[in-house]
Amino acid sequence: MNTEFKAGALVAFGGYAQAIVYGMLAFAPLGQAGLAYGIYAGLASALLGGLLGALIGKAPVQFGGPRSSTALIVAGSLLGFLQITDKHTELMLLLALEIVLAGLLIALAQQQGVGKLMQFLPAPVLIGMNTTLGLFSAYKLLPAMLGFAVYTTALQAANTPALFSPTALSVSAITVVVLLYFRAIRPNPLGLVYGLACGFTLHALLLWAWPGALPIQTVAAMPSHPLLQTAQTQPTPAILDGLQQVLDLLLSTPGLLLQVLVGAAVLALLVVLESMQSLLQVDQTLGTRHNTRRELNTLALANVLCGLALVLPSSNYFSRSNAALGVGAKSRQSEAWYVGLLGLLLLLSWPILSQLPLHILATAVAVSSLFLIQGSTLGLLKRFAMPGTRRQMAPTERFTVWVVLSMVFVTGISNLLIGTLAGVLFVAAYFLQQQSGSGLRSIEFKPAARSRSMRPRAHRQQLDSAFEHLAWVRFEGNLFFGNAPAIAIRLQDELAPAQSALLDFTHLRYIDDTACDCLERLFKQGLPRAHTVAVLPTHEQATGGMPLLRGCLARLGIATQGHIDDAFWHIENQLLDQTAYDNLACSPESALKNSHLCDHMSPVQTQAFCAHWQTTALPAGQALFTEGAEPCGLYVLLQGQLSAWHHTGHSNERLMRFCPGSMVGEMALIDRKARSATVRADTACTLLFLPTAQFDQLLMQQPELSQILQNNLARELALRIRLANQSLSLTQ
Numbered sequence: 001m002n003t004e005f006k007a008g009a010l011v012a013f014g015g016y017a018q019a020i021v022y023g024m025l026a027f028a029p030l031g032q033a034g035l036a037y038g039i040y041a042g043l044a045s046a047l048l049g050g051l052l053g054a055l056i057g058k059a060p061v062q063f064g065g066p067r068s069s070t071a072l073i074v075a076g077s078l079l080g081f082l083q084i085t086d087k088h089t090e091l092m093l094l095l096a097l098e099i100v101l102a103g104l105l106i107a108l109a110q111q112q113g114v115g116k117l118m119q120f121l122p123a124p125v126l127i128g129m130n131t132t133l134g135l136f137s138a139y140k141l142l143p144a145m146l147g148f149a150v151y152t153t154a155l156q157a158a159n160t161p162a163l164f165s166p167t168a169l170s171v172s173a174i175t176v177v178v179l180l181y182f183r184a185i186r187p188n189p190l191g192l193v194y195g196l197a198c199g200f201t202l203h204a205l206l207l208w209a210w211p212g213a214l215p216i217q218t219v220a221a222m223p224s225h226p227l228l229q230t231a232q233t234q235p236t237p238a239i240l241d242g243l244q245q246v247l248d249l250l251l252s253t254p255g256l257l258l259q260v261l262v263g264a265a266v267l268a269l270l271v272v273l274e275s276m277q278s279l280l281q282v283d284q285t286l287g288t289r290h291n292t293r294r295e296l297n298t299l300a301l302a303n304v305l306c307g308l309a310l311v312l313p314s315s316n317y318f319s320r321s322n323a324a325l326g327v328g329a330k331s332r333q334s335e336a337w338y339v340g341l342l343g344l345l346l347l348l349s350w351p352i353l354s355q356l357p358l359h360i361l362a363t364a365v366a367v368s369s370l371f372l373i374q375g376s377t378l379g380l381l382k383r384f385a386m387p388g389t390r391r392q393m394a395p396t397e398r399f400t401v402w403v404v405l406s407m408v409f410v411t412g413i414s415n416l417l418i419g420t421l422a423g424v425l426f427v428a429a430y431f432l433q434q435q436s437g438s439g440l441r442s443i444e445f446k447p448a449a450r451s452r453s454m455r456p457r458a459h460r461q462q463l464d465s466a467f468e469h470l471a472w473v474r475f476e477g478n479l480f481f482g483n484a485p486a487i488a489i490r491l492q493d494e495l496a497p498a499q500s501a502l503l504d505f506t507h508l509r510y511i512d513d514t515a516c517d518c519l520e521r522l523f524k525q526g527l528p529r530a531h532t533v534a535v536l537p538t539h540e541q542a543t544g545g546m547p548l549l550r551g552c553l554a555r556l557g558i559a560t561q562g563h564i565d566d567a568f569w570h571i572e573n574q575l576l577d578q579t580a581y582d583n584l585a586c587s588p589e590s591a592l593k594n595s596h597l598c599d600h601m602s603p604v605q606t607q608a609f610c611a612h613w614q615t616t617a618l619p620a621g622q623a624l625f626t627e628g629a630e631p632c633g634l635y636v637l638l639q640g641q642l643s644a645w646h647h648t649g650h651s652n653e654r655l656m657r658f659c660p661g662s663m664v665g666e667m668a669l670i671d672r673k674a675r676s677a678t679v680r681a682d683t684a685c686t687l688l689f690l691p692t693a694q695f696d697q698l699l700m701q702q703p704e705l706s707q708i709l710q711n712n713l714a715r716e717l718a719l720r721i722r723l724a725n726q727s728l729s730l731t732q
Contacts, residue, residue, distance in 0.1 A: 003327065003330070004330075004334040006327045007334040007338075008329075008333075008335065008340070009338075010193065010327060011063050012337075012338050013192065013193045014192045014193070014320070014364075015046050016043075016046075016342060016345050018042070018046075018065065018066065018368075020038075020042055021141070021361050021362050022067065022071040022312065022365070024219075025140060026038055026066075027075070028075060030078065036221040037226045039221060040226075041312045042071075044223075044309060044311040045066040045306055045313070045314050046066060046314075047342060047343060048302060050064045050338050052302040052314075053298060053332070054336040057295055058291060059288075059294075059295050060331050061282045061286070061321050061324050061325055061332070061334060062278060062279065062335060063317070063321065066312035066313070066315075067270070067274060070271065070312060072140070074095065074313075076263075077259070077260075080259050081259075085249065090242055095310065098264045099264070099310075099313055100307030101260065101268075102263075102307070103268075104304065105265060106272060106300040107296070107297065110292070110293055131373050131404055135369075135404075137366070137369035138366045141365060144172060144358070144359040146172070147166060147172060149359075150217060165217075167206065167214070171199060171203060171359070174198065175363050175364065178194055178198045178199075179194075179364060179367045192323075192364060192368065199363070216357055216359060217359050218354065219358050220358075222353060223353075225310065227310060268303075270315070271299055271315040272296065272299075274315045274317050275296075275299055275317070279292070299315065380397055380400055380401055381404070384401040399426075402426065403426045406422050406426055438477025438478055440473075440475055440483075440487045443471055443472075443473050443474075443490075443491070445469075445470070445471050445472075451566075451572055452655060452656050453569060454657070454720075455661075456660070456662075458594075462576060463576065466576075469497065469499035469500065470500045470575075471494075472504065475505050475507065476508060478510040479508060479512070480511070480515055484515035484518040485514075488518035498527070500532060500574070502535070503534040504564060505537060508537060508549075510545055511548060511549050513548055516548045516552040517552075519556075520556060532558050532571075533558065533561060533570045534560045534561070535561045535566070535567035536561070538562060588610060588613060588638065589610055591638045591661050592606075592610055592636055592688065594660070595662065595716075596719075597663065597713075599712050600708050605704075605705050612694045612698060613690050615686065615687070616688075617686055618685040620683050621680065621681060625665065627678045628674050631665065631668030631669060631674070631692060632691065633665065633694075633695065634664075634665050634689070634690045634692075634695060635663070635665050636662070636663055637661065637685060637686075637687055639660055641657060641659060641681075641682040642664060642685060643656065644656040644679050645677060646677045646678075665679070666717070667717075669692065
């Protein structure tokens with residue numbers, strides 16, 4: 001059987017139950033009439049959201065439809081509207097307006113690049129939001145699991161024992177056991193289907209064997225559009241009058257307008273959060289990369305149409321995607337099967353829709369909602385409850401707990417809409433604090449760090465002077481529209497005295513077009529570009545928005561490097577005008593003087609010392625000596641460039657670059673141990689060579705020269721250690 005078909009069928013069975021239960025949950029404040037409206041709103045949302053997603057969306061393995069979170073927000077909105085008006089037409093028009101506004105806000109969020117940023121929200125924040133909403137969903141449906149009528153409150157259950165049905169409790173208990181078995185003990189993607197099949201089979205057996213009417217609550221309603229029924233009983237002008245009255249209410253009641261706007265904002269945020277989390281999780285599983293702009297535009301259009309059709313908001317959700325991934329789905333084709341099979345299932349069940357056991361549907365959805373509360377979240381709550389372990393928790397972990405607790409508390413004293421808003425405010429505050437506090441790690445003038453290279457003394461002195469006016473700018477975290485302008489202003493102020501700059505993006509996770517525009521304007525307004533180099537993250541450190549950053553740097557003419565050491569080497573050569581320097585050949589005597597071997601020697605001693613050296617050539621790419629080889633003598637580079645390499649695991653690491661005048665191989669000459677690295681020619685090289693035998697002869701025949709030479713070698717080793725310490729700054 002086709003894998004995409006199996007995935008679509010699996011999600012369709014679960015989505016069918018969810019659509020009915022979530023729809024009835026959303027319209028429960030309207031009483032018995034709300035059940036019929038809710039069935040329509042839930043099923044139509046699944047069909048409409050899934051159809052548009054299959055036709056327009058491109059991200060793999062996504063399924064549109066209603067969610068418990070948005071259903072609960074709709075229920076909270078209806079409760080708020082009922083406090084202002086009890087006219088049915090006005091209530092429905094207000095709800096339609098709220099959902100349409102939510103769709104427009106999603107489109108606005110896409111225009112601001114929020115979809116990309118949502119991918120980098122801290123995982124504990126999303127876990128806290130989903131856990132809290134899952135808890136509320138399960139709480140609302142808990143009576144169905146305990147044998148009461150669906151949506152019965154605790155007060156109603158205590159005051160009306162007749163609402164309790166032992167038969168319903170028995171069937172629900174067996175259904176719960178089957179669901180838990182296939183979710184916790186032996187996880188199976190078809191667990192929800194097995195649970196529903198078991199519950200429906202038991203219900204059918206009871207219908208056949210039970211004498212008289214079965215004391216189990218059924219759906220007891222058929223789908224009905226809230227305004228179509230009104231249009232049949234009232235003339236069209238009555239609906240137009242309702243529109244005028246809604247407009248008057250909004251203008252005369254600021255609290256109502258605020259409630260509609262807040263409800264729309266919360267709905268939009270939940271749809272974006274849930275959908276982006278689903279998209280990101282599928283991308284991580286399949287190794288793909290989705291177009292957030294296209295997906296958010298699809299969601300925006302779907303929710304505008306949902307509002308006009310007066311159905312529940314539609315969003316993608318990772319639980320539906322996880323179920324499809326579990327059976328091997330890999331494309332959006334599964335959503336097309338999902339829509340087709342959901343429609344077929346609705347047609348087949350239409351004659352018996354009103355007789356479906358509501359408590360079994362609600363029980364299945366409640367158990368699924370409970371599994372949104374992950375074991376790791378329960379572990380966080382346990383650690384938070386104990387003072388000893390609470391202090392050891394990371395800030396994001398403590399924040400997750402605070403989100404959950406604040407939403408539970410605020411919802412308990414008010415309603416879910418206000419509780420969710422409190423959670424959203426926590427998330428927004430955390431998001432702004434984290435993202436606005438990141439972006440720029442440090443600006444360091446006259447950095448101690450240098451490239452791992454051996455240069456002549458004069459060049460080192462020249463670089464020390466040039467680095468007085470070099471700024472090392474290190475970015476980190478997310479650089480986006482929320483913090484880019486403030487960072488650009490700071491850079492403009494603090495980089496004013498800089499004559500050269502090194503832009504370090506190695507710890508950047510995300511950059512958007514606004515941040516790139518700010519960087520481009522910053523350098524066009526006068527910051528130095530000729531002596532500027534940027535170091536970009538490696539391929540292993542995937543950074544969002546890298547094509548934007550590369551394009552920005554290319555337009556500015558700023559060179560880029562893939563490693564911080566290469567970046568320092570590049571800018572040092574720029575400051576030294578290294579191209580002209582590399583084309584010059586040193587005389588043997590000048591090379592030996594630059595190597596510090598001739599320090600403190602008299603002219604006669606220098607001349608005698610230079611006479612012992614031999615000249616040798618080394619082609620580009622050839623090894624001068626290899627790691628582990630026996631020492632043969634001392635080298636001084638006359639012309640060209642060498643690099644020392646050390647083999648680590650499956651790769652080679654560059655330890656040092658050698659410029660003309662550099663001494664090579666002195667360690668093995670002193671301790672007579674095997675070579676500690678491989679030295680290879682980067683370009684064609686000319687070298688001076690002092691064999692070990694000649695070196696030993698000098699030490700024996702000229703004691704005074706020997707003492708000077710040993711002191712110079714000791715100073716050279718001390719210099720190497722000092723340069724190594726400076727290069728450690730590159731790894732900090």
